Amino acid sequence: MTKVQRIGNLITAVVMIAFAGLLFVSPVEGLPVVAIVVSISFTVRGLRRLVYYYTMARHMVGGKNVLYRGIILVDAGLFTGALVDDSSYIIILYVAGLHLFSGLIDVLRSREAKALGASWRFTLSFGMTDMLLGAAVIVSGFFMHDLSVAVYVYAVGLVYSAMLRVAAAFRRTAIVYIQ
16 A cells, blocks of 8 residues: 555544544434445445446456446436435445345354354454344334434444445555565
């Protein structure tokens, strides 16, 4: 990672922590802002994948996969942007789906690690926690009609992601020399 990328990661982490702080202060008023951020992030990710496809990936094996992912991300971003006015259900579905899917992947990874004899308990507990958070968001949002849990879970996820970015920015990059 270059120095410019490290500085960019640190700036992004600071912005993410500031945004999460705003969500902690006013969770219900922050719901449309979360929907706009989700919409913009999906759209930008999709556009970046489409540009990558047209510049390089169309000549690579599996390049069409990049094209399809880019189209799906742009479509999801534009769809989310169109529904910003009714953002409560979008945020609930986004946060719950993200945590449920991530938790399922972690549980499956822990099962595979256990079969291989590797360390698996931390991955299993992290996956189960993610799945419980997703279930809590669904229960509180759809059944109890309380949107603050979804916003708090999203804000905690932002802080966690920002901390991972800071750790990655300060991690030493291994350089492999060929002799």
